[in-house]
Every structure is written in C-alpha cells, then in structure tokens.
Amino acid sequence: MGYTPSNKAVYRAAFTHRSMNIKDTKGIPLNFERLEYLGDSILSTIVARYLFEELPSANEGELTRMKSKIVSRDKLNFIGKEMCLLDLLVCSGKKDGFGDDIYGNILEALIGAIFVDKGYEKCKKILHIIFFKPYIELNTLENEVVSYKSLLIEWSQKNKENLVFETEADSGMDPNINFYCKIVHNDKVLSKSRDISKKKSEERAAKKAVRILKL
Secondary structure (H helix, E strand, C coil): CCCCCCCHHHHHHHCECHHHCCECCCCCECCCHHHHHHHHHHHHHHHHHHHHHHCCCCCHHHHHHHHHHHCCHHHHHHHHHHCCHHHHCECCCCHHHCCCHHHHHHHHHHHHHHHHHHCHHHHHHHHHHHHHHHHCCHHHHCCCCCCHHHHHHHHHHHCCCCEEEEEEECCCCCCCCCEEEEEEECCEEEEEEEECCHHHHHHHHHHHHHHHHCC
16 A cells, blocks of 8 residues: 555454454444444545545536545445455454445555554545555546436436336345335336346436436
C-alpha cells in the first residue's frame, strides 16, 4: 500500500470478523464493525473534498450525484474485490458464505484503520494512491448507474409507461434467497429475480429490465 503501518493492532481488527469472538482486556469486541462505521464517514468526507477540488465548475447537485456513485455499495464492493481484501479476513467459517457486501465492508474498515493509524491528511494521501488513482475515473463516472430501479422508475414516469414492481418473500430451498421480484410492464412480465433481500432482488430485476428495454 506504499507505507509502513505504525499501529498494527488496528489493522488486525480491520481484518477480523465478529465470528472470531475476540475481545480486549476490557471486554470490548475486536472486529472490523466499528472501523467500518468510521471508515464509511471518513471516506464520505474525503470523496466530498476530492470532488470539490477536482470539479470546480460542478454545482451542488452534480457533486452529490458523483459522490453517490463513488461511495455506492456496488462500487465499494468492486474495489474491495479487486484489492482481494477477503483473502486477508480472519473468520471462523467458510468465506464463500459471505455476500458481495463483505468486500465493501472490509474496505471501509481498512480506511477506518488508516485514519486511526495515520490521521486525516495522511489517510487522504494514501486513498489517492490506493483508491482514487486506480479505480475512480471522473470522465466515465458520469455514465455509471447507481440504482437501476431508480433509472427504471424515472424512465416509466417520464414516458408514462405502466411499470410495477411485485416483490414478495421467497421461502424456497435456498436459505440465501429470501425475496422474489417480478417487474410487470404493460401487463406483461418484463423480468424476474431472486436475492437475499428485497432491495437486492428489486435491483437485480431492474438491471435485467434496463438491458431488455435497452435504456
């Protein structure tokens, strides 16, 4: 990562899952969850400052949209996966049981650890090297989609199309699949999808629908 850590313990915590049930001498759990919370806040601040400096002519709305794309769950999951962060996670079970969100969670925990170890300004410089430079391209970011569901709903409202999301609990054989979503367009089923949560099943179905409609 281009620097030498000073507080190694905080990095160990950043890559420790709660399933290890490790606590310090005061009984405080040692895992990545608190660092994930901290890293989420620090990343949001650094991204806001980055966009403010890099896009001097952008207005508030444009900056907000760009920021939401950079810190989106899909984007953080992708970056965390590219960095192979799951390989470093210490947990009590099999790692293939985690969903994609684990990658973004560990990435946020790592950012939290960097902040605790090095402070804000050093953390900002490190993120320019390991986060912004290799993974964020402002020229192409404008065309990235944060939410396919929102895109689909905006399209249907603008064009006065009859579009309905029908989502319900799924009690099938797979314990990791909890919701089923069907998107109906002009009384015909446009796409279907199943996933672990209502939001994810709807987003997955919406992504399929956007491709079918060639939006």
